[in-house]
Amino acid sequence: EADIYQTPRYLVIGTGKKITLECSQTMGHDKMYWYQQDPGMELHLIHYSYGVNSTEKGDLSSESTVSRIRTEHFPLTLESARPSHTSQYLCASSEPGTSYEQYFGPGTRLTVT
Amino acid sequence: QQQVKQSPQSLIVQKGGIPIINCAYENTAFDYFPWYQQFPGKGPALLIAIRPDVSEKKEGRFTISFNKSAKQFSLHIMDSQPGDSATYFCAARVSSARQLTFGSGTQLTVLP
Numbered sequence: 001e002a003d004i005y006q007t008p009r010y011l012v013i014g015t016g017k018k019i020t021l022e023c024s025q026t027m028g029h030d031k032m033y034w035y036q037q038d039p040g041m042e043l044h045l046i047h048y049s050y051g052v053n054s055t056e057k058g059d060l061s062s063e064s065t066v067s068r069i070r071t072e073h074f075p076l077t078l079e080s081a082r083p084s085h086t087s088q089y090l091c092a093s094s095e096p097g098t099s100y101e102q103y104f105g106p107g108t109r110l111t112v113t
Numbered sequence: 114q115q116q117v118k119q120s121p122q123s124l125i126v127q128k129g130g131i132p133i134i135n136c137a138y139e140n141t142a143f144d145y146f147p148w149y150q151q152f153p154g155k156g157p158a159l160l161i162a163i164r165p166d167v168s169e170k171k172e173g174r175f176t177i178s179f180n181k182s183a184k185q186f187s188l189h190i191m192d193s194q195p196g197d198s199a200t201y202f203c204a205a206r207v208s209s210a211r212q213l214t215f216g217s218g219t220q221l222t223v224l225p
């Protein structure tokens with residue numbers, strides 16, 4: 001099993017709150033990703049990083065932001081949560097040289113009331 | 114075009130049956146086609162993958178069939194078990210691209 005961790009696993013929060021979803025991996029992978037997944041739906045890439053201080057937006061537009069100050073850590077922040085942000089957020093990482101196999105964390109299920 | 118189309122959306126089979134999940138793509142630059150398995154409350158995990166230079170790949174009870182001319186690939190699960198009940202995602206990647214493009218997922222239920 002891949003060593004990639006996400007906290008919290010579940011989060012219920014009110015509109016307008018600032019939240020940070022944590023993602024850490026202990027595999028030394030350079031590449032990390034954030035996906036958004038609605039129940040029973042496909043995964044949409046919202047952010048990715050190729051290494052420290054490297055972040056880019058994915059295919060799906062998102063109001064969230066990310067940072068990559070350390071190789072092992074790739075947090076996602078929502079400055080002001082809204083009900084439309086309710087979803088599951090999955091973090092993943094892949095080895096240097098290829099992004100073919102992505103290792104996923106267990107996800108954070110976010111509900112904004 | 115980066116889209117990967119997956120069908121069916123859901124599938125129910127009896128134990129021992131052979132569920133088949135299909136995916137189709139348009140972008141001929143795709144050169145890697147993995148399948149991911151996701152159990153409830155877990156993140157997806159790589160199950161099996163194929164490159165377009167082969168027509169079939171088997172790993173245990175899981176087989177990918179690949180038809181390059183039709184731009185289609187499919188996952189077959191032999192002797193399916195209730196423990197195989199999960200959501201399955203196909204995906205594709207262009208070697209020069211930075212991310213995988215996922216299909217919409219198939220929820221498989223294997224009845225005991």
